[in-house]
Amino acid sequence: MNQEQKIDLVRGVFSDTDALEVLSHLVTAKLNFHGRRAFRLSERRGEEDKFSERRMEELRDALDQIEAIIQEARINGQQVRINGTLQIELTDEAPQLRGGEVVTAAACY
Numbered sequence: 001m002n003q004e005q006k007i008d009l010v011r012g013v014f015s016d017t018d019a020l021e022v023l024s025h026l027v028t029a030k031l032n033f034h035g036r037r038a039f040r041l042s043e044r045r046g047e048e049d050k051f052s053e054r055r056m057e058e059l060r061d062a063l064d065q066i067e068a069i070i071q072e073a074r075i076n077g078q079q080v081r082i083n084g085t086l087q088i089e090l091t092d093e094a095p096q097l098r099g100g101e102v103v104t105a106a107a108c109y
Helices: 016-045 050-076
Strands: 004-014 080-089
Touching: 004 016, 016 050, 016 080, 050 080
Parallel strands: none
Antiparallel strands: 004 080
16 A cells, blocks of 8 residues: 555535535534544543643634634525545554644644
């Protein structure tokens, strides 16, 4: 298998309603992932998951931006083109530090 793969997760022109549904479901899934991760760390170790907390804030901001873009399309009677490609790479690198915290595989965006 190639060490790097690109996968077209979302591609096409969508109505404002469909674009909002697709994008909000993607962001919500990531918010749920980080929320569950933070809860597990809190329950198991009694620790805050600062990385997930920061990431959830970034994702909420991203959702606000998405909603604003979709609202603009709605007001202007426009469609929304979405190109969402995932780039996945296999690596032997160790987890990196972010803000002094080890980022595990589960902490990836």
